[in-house]
Amino acid sequence: MPLSTQSQADDEQYVLVASLDNARNLSNILKAITFKDHAIFSATPNGLKVTVEESKCLQANAFIQAEIFQEYTIQEDLVGFQVNLTVLLDCLNIFGGSTVPGVSTALRMCYKGYGYPLTLFLEEGGVVTVCKINTQEPEEPIDFEFCSTNVTNKVILQSESLKEAFSELDMTSEVLQITMSPNQPYFRLSTFGNSGNAHYDYPKDSDMMELFKCNTTQTNRYKMSLLKPSTKALALSCKVSVRTDSRGILSLQYMVRNDDGQICFVEYYCCPDQEGEEE
Template identity: 35%
Template sequence: MDDGTSQYYFTAAMDSGKTLCSLLKAIQFQECAVFSAMPEGLKLTVEEGKCVQASAYIPAENFTEYNVRDDVDVMFKISIAVLTECLNIFGSGEESSLKMYFRCEGSPLLLVLQPQSVNNVMTDCEIATQTADSVLELRDENAEDVAKLVLKAPAFLGLLADLERTCDTIELNLSPVHPHVSIVTYGMQDRSCIEVPKSSDMVQSFACDQPLSLKYQSSHIRLIMKALAISSKAVLRCSSNGLLLLQLKLEKEDQRQMFSEFYIVPLIDD
């Protein structure tokens, strides 16, 4: 970064924007995301109604340089489709260094990308920003975690891929006793069930205080599949109010704690 970074609310640099691009594509189920630059790192959040909220987290230590002014809130709305397209401007196979600059509220986000395989070539992109709406707070501080599972992400992805695609509802059953985890799908004419005991190779750890049976909209659960495809580990937490939290750690050994996070609200029986 140059010596003029003080004129910007936010500046950052990283050796490669490719991993960031992959992470953003994993939550790209809405046109716009809320971009938040905090001292501890970068967070981009998308929402579907009041039912699903997904975030991509890039902690500050993943950047070679990272600066946020502490006297302002750096939060704005941005097209996630345009951002990922700019990050991929030199092609999906090209590693490019990335610098980001944001001057002040209402100004565009400036990206400077330079391909690693070509000298003396770089491109500037300006992406329009908008004032951000407030992000929903789906968590209830009074609701306790009653179950936690740590799963191998590739195996969990395979399980979800095997579920009946025509089903509208997915029922998640958790219990302290065998079979511990069962996933039931309900389609137009049939019902199917997959059981996953805690001894399964897919399960790295399992904790459940009481039997639970919760239903979720199938399309909401399937939103996590792109993120699972680039993850190594999935952590599922279920609160006493039925809210499901999935934290997916990115499959990248040289990136520390870069992950995506999904909150999914349960269906309420009539």
């Protein structure tokens, strides 16, 4: 294992060292949030959080807990940097991202601190590639102030049933309208396209509905273009939790199971479309 021959002395210079036997466990989950180049990395002793934002209206977070990594050492309480996500993904797949079982790329990711590049050591079949990606000044992620006490409605669905709906959604519609209600139609996705409108209704007692907790009837519209990137996360996930708070902000939490059966989370926050509302 060439990666483990790194001397301990070297390691001590790094504020963050994270190793994975299978780089795909990281690249897959990062793909779920790739809709902009700039990604903010925040590492804490609990794990790594990667944030991507769009138009101050949409935020995607991928959480990779410390336990997912075979090695995870952090010298500070919070290590933050920003890198180009597309470049990082290209590097993680530098060996072609083979999906053949038994063949995987090992990864060791190191960061020395502010001003230093993010260094990736990638190894597959005895070949080691070292990639250095320049880091940028980390931006402050938007705080959507989405707090669980303000959640008015929440449903947890098996992703399977939402995947079908999202794959069929009428993309000529500018918005996706989400209705959550303690009464009929319980959970409804609506589109308003060129040829007419369409509704997808999920009854609260469906097998696909794991949890249904709706207190008030809420109908909000979200820009289709903003929600579209979330389908990448949906495709990878096995369960999804849909929540809205009193302001209509949408939180989509996806539970993603990786190749090794471990669980990671991807979260999307989206602001409602204000058009057509009183304000």
